[in-house]
Amino acid sequence: MKKARVSYKGNVCEAVVEGDQLVLETGQTAQESEVVWLPPVDAGTIFALGLNFADHASELAFNAPDEPLVFLKGPNTLVGHQGETPRPTDVTHMHYECELAVVIGRQGKHITKEEAYDYVAGYTIANDYAFRDYLENYYRPNFRVKNRDNCTPIGPWIVDRDDIGDPMNLALRTYVNGELEQVGSTKDMIFSVPYLIEYLSSFMTLNEGDIILTGTPKGPTKVNVGDKVVTEIEGIGRLTNTIIEEHPAPVS
Structure with missing residues (x-):
């Protein structure tokens, strides 16, 4: 469903x-x-993963991490299907990131990998835009890279957990203005969905409505004002977003 x-x-x-x-x-x-x-869920805590695909880490000249590089995002970052994302005027390199988003369905702590899927409500698509001009170092990302308003389209819907046979073997694709730009698969994640749930719940409680963004494969390219970006995940659907010009702050 x-x-x-x-x-x-x-x-x-x-x-x-x-x-x-x-x-x-x-x-x-x-x-x-x-x-x-x-956004298809009234989000609680939003977790995001840096460098969770070895090929993406390699194209950025980073080594694959030995432990998940987790950071948090605010609910202000989420925008729904067919929404718009502002491109900051001072940015020279903004790119998309097609990601499988895991929605937690019930509260839990100290969850094992073997029982992890029992705590999943379902899956959706996220496009976690990055503004690389603001990046500081390996222990990323700088807060401004990943927490701007409407910088993370998500949706269009949540697909029930049981309707996805194997979340660790789904094709990911991104199209910019109709041209295929990014191709990957969740099978290439360094840290799997069950691993991430076990890891996060080992030191904090996961709650219903929490979201885990699981990282992106290689292939992000620059996007500009006016571009239409479609992120697609096998078995889940297609999420469409348009890049707009950021309006200057009002003068007080």
């Missing part, structure tokens, strides 16, 4: 995707083009 959160006629609703239409919790139906897509 695919579950979404949308705004329809001014109301925020949960919805189930059936074919090419949405069935809202109110009982109404709507076409996908009639709604504003919201």
